[in-house]
Amino acid sequence: MLQFTRHALMRMNQRGITKDMVELALEYGSFVKDKVVLSRKELKKLLKKYPSLKSQxxxxxxxxxxxxxxxxxxxxxxxKPKKGLIYG
Structure with a gap:
């Protein structure tokens, strides 16, 4: 189980990111080196598959x-990814 550093919790608070959002990224995102990336493309698929999670x-x-x-x-x-930044 991953634990949040104090820095991560501060940044989440500043950026309006919840623990639930992080959990979604960890569960459904793609691993890229030391990162997990949940892209718009993956989010489109998840919206169709999990309508109960639509708000998040x-x-x-x-x-x-x-x-x-x-x-x-x-x-x-x-x-949140910078505009134009592509992972993959």
């Missing part, structure tokens, strides 16, 4: 997705 998924979709950076068992930081 739409928030993530509007912000272009979510990136979770981790090391060992710690989530270091969480942020």
């Amino acid at each position: 998924l739409l928030k993530l979709f509007d912000s272009k997705g979510l990136v979770v950076v981790f090391e060992d068992n710690y989530i270091i930081t969480v942020y």
Whole structure:
């Protein structure tokens, strides 16, 4: 189980990102080196598959997705991808 660093919790609070959103990214996102990326493309698929999660998924979709950076068992930081930044 991953634990949140103090830094990650502060950034989540500043950026309006919830623990539930981070959990969605960790469960359904793609691993890219030391990050998990939940892209708009993946979010579109999830919206169709899980209508009960629509509210959270739409928030993530509007912000272009979510990136979770981790090391060992710690989530270091969480942020919304910059415009034009492509992971894959």
